[in-house]
Amino acid sequence: MRNLAFGVALALAVGAGTGAAEISPPRVIKITAKKFEYSPAEVHLKRGERVVLELVSLDRKHGFKLPELGVRADVPAGGTARVEVTAEKAGRFPFACDIFCGDGHEDMTGMLVVDP
Amino acid sequence: MHIDRRELMKLLGLGGVVLGSGLPGFSLAAGKGAGVEDFFFLQLSDTHWGFSGPPNPEADRTLKQVVQAVNASKAKPDFVVFTGDLTHTTDDDALRRKRMTEFKAIVSDLKVPKVYFLPGEHDASLDKGQAYQEHFGALHQSFQHKGVRFIALDNVSDPAGAVGDTQIDWLKSELAKADKDAPIVVLTHRPLFDLYPQWDWATADGAKVTSVLEPYRHLTVFYGHIHQENHRTIGRIAHHSAKSLIFPLPAPGSVPKRQPVAWDPQQPARGLGYREVEFAAKTSEVKLEEYDVKGARV
Numbered sequence: 328m329r330n331l332a333f334g335v336a337l338a339l340a341v342g343a344g345t346g347a348a349e350i351s352p353p354r355v356i357k358i359t360a361k362k363f364e365y366s367p368a369e370v371h372l373k374r375g376e377r378v379v380l381e382l383v384s385l386d387r388k389h390g391f392k393l394p395e396l397g398v399r400a401d402v403p404a405g406g407t408a409r410v411e412v413t414a415e416k417a418g419r420f421p422f423a424c425d426i427f428c429g430d431g432h433e434d435m436t437g438m439l440v441v442d443p
Numbered sequence: 444m445h446i447d448r449r450e451l452m453k454l455l456g457l458g459g460v461v462l463g464s465g466l467p468g469f470s471l472a473a474g475k476g477a478g479v480e481d482f483f484f485l486q487l488s489d490t491h492w493g494f495s496g497p498p499n500p501e502a503d504r505t506l507k508q509v510v511q512a513v514n515a516s517k518a519k520p521d522f523v524v525f526t527g528d529l530t531h532t533t534d535d536d537a538l539r540r541k542r543m544t545e546f547k548a549i550v551s552d553l554k555v556p557k558v559y560f561l562p563g564e565h566d567a568s569l570d571k572g573q574a575y576q577e578h579f580g581a582l583h584q585s586f587q588h589k590g591v592r593f594i595a596l597d598n599v600s601d602p603a604g605a606v607g608d609t610q611i612d613w614l615k616s617e618l619a620k621a622d623k624d625a626p627i628v629v630l631t632h633r634p635l636f637d638l639y640p641q642w643d644w645a646t647a648d649g650a651k652v653t654s655v656l657e658p659y660r661h662l663t664v665f666y667g668h669i670h671q672e673n674h675r676t677i678g679r680i681a682h683h684s685a686k687s688l689i690f691p692l693p694a695p696g697s698v699p700k701r702q703p704v705a706w707d708p709q710q711p712a713r714g715l716g717y718r719e720v721e722f723a724a725k726t727s728e729v730k731l732e733e734y735d736v737k738g739a740r741v
Contacts, residue, residue, distance in 0.1 A: 388602075390603065392640060392641075392643065394637070394640040394641055395641070401603075421641040421642075421699075422641070423641060423642060423643050424643070425603065425604065425640075425643045425647070426602050426603055427532075427564045427568035427569070427599075427602045427604070428602075429532060429533075429534055429569060430531065430532050430533060430534070430565075432532075432564075433642075433643075433701055433702075434700070434702070436642070436700060436701070438699070
């Protein structure tokens, strides 16, 4: 579900970088995913800040779902996915793995915190 | 910490909801329910056989206790349906099969005419339903019972939690056999709507599925997955989740993490139970009754 209130921009690329030249490149936040945790599990950005979440799987295929910002991605086994996020509203927005990955899948959650 | 019943109800998101009468969105249409006979079935869910841990130190006894409770009841259901997560998942294929074999042996003691099974993600996601099919048969199925069409959907053998276009085409063909006013029950494990996708309480292509269901005027969905009752009517479709038989989970979004509600030795089976669904042809009503693991009405 996409919440238009957040004005989210989403870009997804698997493998190498987007290749697009950026005048003001977004801050890249690396998040590793492995059974059954994201690290870091809490990510902070400022309201209005454009960031790229670089998701790296250290083991098997995982998912990344951030419903309130309309973001989801597959994170391939041993690979990388990138999602670009600009949150225009402060708050705490939970994310979770949505590819069932085993006993502990339910614990694989995190929080994106948009500071005012 | 002691939690009284009112606090527990709030924590579990029950909020005093009691459904003992006709359900919104689900009645047998006058004239169209003529072919329906009186009967009831039981919905049992999320037994997670093989689970062990602090959320339920009695995990090896709870399922057996429920089997005894069902057998002790004077009124016998026409059938029992398990709406998924029969077993607790494991990466060990041999252990998965062992748990399924044990589960089947335990529920084979149910003194009821028929038992139906649905897979949950714990049963079927890691091997795309291979072991499940060896033990329980088809991942999705339909059957007719006393004038009511039942359709059991699989939204778990795809690890992404989707039903998939092939099964949706099958669903369309099954629904095409029914009148738009016919009583229809859809059984699933995961909710077909975005109940709380932040905790993966959704079906990836649920909107596509519900758009196929929506034209049917007397269709109700019963599901599991979230380990608590939840009653929601969207459009004309009523969706009802069942309690678990292993541990309760908190109400959606009520706590930061979707971790089991802590075990209370003073109330060892709190938040656990099963459901009776009764079809009353004369009054054109369908009633829900909830029972605890000892078979007492709650």
